[in-house]
Amino acid sequence: MNEFPKGFLWGASTSAYQVEGAAYEDGKKASQQDIINKDSFLQYGFATADVASDQYHHYKEDIELMKEMGFSTYRFSIAWSRVFPDGVGEVNEKGIQYYRNLIEELRKNQIEPIVTLYHYDLPWALVEKYGGWLNRQVVADFTYYASYMINEFKDQVKYWTTINEQSIIVQYWTQKCYIPDEVLSDNQKRYQINHHMNLAQAIANRLVHELVPGGLAGAALGYSPIYPLTSDPKDLMAMQNAQALRNDYYTDVYFKGRYNTAAHIYLEEHGLAPVIEDGDLELLADPAASSDFLALNNYASECAKWCEHGTKQIQWSGVNRTGQKGDISGFETHPGFYEMCANPKLDTTDWDWAIDPQGMEYMLRDLYNRYNKPLMITENGLGSYDVLTEDGKVHDTYRIDFLRENIKAIKRAIDQGVEVLAYCPWSALDLLSTSNGMKKRYGLIYVDRSDEDPKNCTRIRKDSFYWYKKVIESNGAKLDEK
Ligand code: BGP
Numbered sequence: 001m002n003e004f005p006k007g008f009l010w011g012a013s014t015s016a017y018q019v020e021g022a023a024y025e026d027g028k029k030a031s032q033q034d035i036i037n038k039d040s041f042l043q044y045g046f047a048t049a050d051v052a053s054d055q056y057h058h059y060k061e062d063i064e065l066m067k068e069m070g071f072s073t074y075r076f077s078i079a080w081s082r083v084f085p086d087g088v089g090e091v092n093e094k095g096i097q098y099y100r101n102l103i104e105e106l107r108k109n110q111i112e113p114i115v116t117l118y119h120y121d122l123p124w125a126l127v128e129k130y131g132g133w134l135n136r137q138v139v140a141d142f143t144y145y146a147s148y149m150i151n152e153f154k155d156q157v158k159y160w161t162t163i164n165e166q167s168i169i170v171q172y173w174t175q176k177c178y179i180p181d182e183v184l185s186d187n188q189k190r191y192q193i194n195h196h197m198n199l200a201q202a203i204a205n206r207l208v209h210e211l212v213p214g215g216l217a218g219a220a221l222g223y224s225p226i227y228p229l230t231s232d233p234k235d236l237m238a239m240q241n242a243q244a245l246r247n248d249y250y251t252d253v254y255f256k257g258r259y260n261t262a263a264h265i266y267l268e269e270h271g272l273a274p275v276i277e278d279g280d281l282e283l284l285a286d287p288a289a290s291s292d293f294l295a296l297n298n299y300a301s302e303c304a305k306w307c308e309h310g311t312k313q314i315q316w317s318g319v320n321r322t323g324q325k326g327d328i329s330g331f332e333t334h335p336g337f338y339e340m341c342a343n344p345k346l347d348t349t350d351w352d353w354a355i356d357p358q359g360m361e362y363m364l365r366d367l368y369n370r371y372n373k374p375l376m377i378t379e380n381g382l383g384s385y386d387v388l389t390e391d392g393k394v395h396d397t398y399r400i401d402f403l404r405e406n407i408k409a410i411k412r413a414i415d416q417g418v419e420v421l422a423y424c425p426w427s428a429l430d431l432l433s434t435s436n437g438m439k440k441r442y443g444l445i446y447v448d449r450s451d452e453d454p455k456n457c458t459r460i461r462k463d464s465f466y467w468y469k470k471v472i473e474s475n476g477a478k479l480d481e482k
Contacts, residue, residue: 046437297379
């Protein structure tokens with residue numbers, strides 16, 4: 001009775017630079033993440049992406065473990081700089097062969113690949129050549145890369161996610177893109193990058209529709225539902241404004257083929273709107289370039305309150321680098337529009353992310369009501385300090401609790417008629433966090449390494465591994481068995 005719909009895809013997620021390692025092996029050249037992470041190693045002592053979880057050398061073992069858990073899908077990304085080390089030009093035969101092997105191994109094990117074309121790791125060569133995503137040339141180069149990949153795997157890959165987390169790239173651009181010092185104060189460029197990504201994802205959608213028989217495409221968006229702090233109507237307006245700028249600004253492009261009006265007006269008034277060239281809006285509005293589904297990366301919910309005119313403007317929310325609750329470095333404040341704040345009703349992780357499984361149901365129902373398109377969860381998880389016991393176990397009951405409540409919330413949304421295709425928590429195995437190194441872990445499989453020492457990256461099944469196996473075996477019916 002409590003089972004998920006037949007054919008529901010169960011799996012988990014990773015991304016290339018966070019899991020693969022082999023950053024300079026077999027012809028791969030640097031991506032911007034190899035450079036950014038070298039810097040966070042020097043600044044904060046977080047691991048580099050050089051070895052990460054070494055999936056490049058462990059992929060068969062990893063897929064065996066996925067099989068053991070009963071995965072019917074695996075969501076991962078392709079490192080553009082492994083396939084085209086210089087971004088464009090000649091393909092790196094060994095690089096493309098790695099993905100052929102990976103996809104073949106998945107298929108052999110009846111695991112459906114969900115492939116992300118771009119997950120933060122632009123080839124460094126394109127940053128050096130013209131500034132990467134800051135320059136419109138990147139759209140043409142992305143098209144070159146995407147059409148090669150889609151064509152190569154058109155018979156093996158049905159689900160394509162185009163670009164990972166545009167909204168998060170706008171918010172935290174220096175962690176997700178290499179931004180030179182002289183550009184740092186020019187916030188319009190964040191939205192210019194986003195506009196280039198909108199064009200790129202539209203073209204990728206179109207390519208999937210042209211090239212892949214039965215292929216489906218959509219972006220993977222970092223999405224947090226937003227609540228008003230109180231029932232004061234002003235807080236409700238603040239919530240609506242925050243929703244427009246932080247969420248609808250992206251989803252309207254994917255499904256309505258145009259920018260959200262309220263958000264766009266706000267950006268124009270503040271000199272932040274992107275430069276749009278002739279033909280751009282037509283491309284976004286082309287039905288063939290529209291998304292078939294939305295892939296959601298949901299970790300938390302957010303909270304907004306009214307912000308009086310005259311308050312000091314803070315454009316962007318901060319980040320918690322220490323892993324000690326309360327160390328978040330600030331909240332975004334837009335006078336006369338909204339201000340983000342902590343939700344007093346919710347507990348947080350050690351990195352100040354609100355823990356809110358109920359928000360998962362709210363998000364799914366809200367998005368389905370508004371766009372009526374299938375949804376899939378491509379990320380959802382709890383970042384925590386895991387402890388490897390002396391007898392080689394990881395008792396991550398907190399993670400099991402988090403995932404269980406989220407799965408229940410998804411089921412409630414499905415029972416209300418929402419079409420959900422897949423659940424892929426973050427992450428299949430421990431990997432390099434985008435902002436907090438190796439200490440903040442998410443995996444179902446423990447990877448034995450630290451920030452300082454990659455050791456052998458030995459794989460160890462966590463308690464959540466055995467629990468998730470039972471969940472999958474019962475197609476979501478048995479959530480309480482350990
Ligand atoms: C999403 C990213 C992932 C991932 C995750 C957790 O934003 O798509 O790449 O890392 O968040 O974030 P973090 O690693 O910063 O804890």
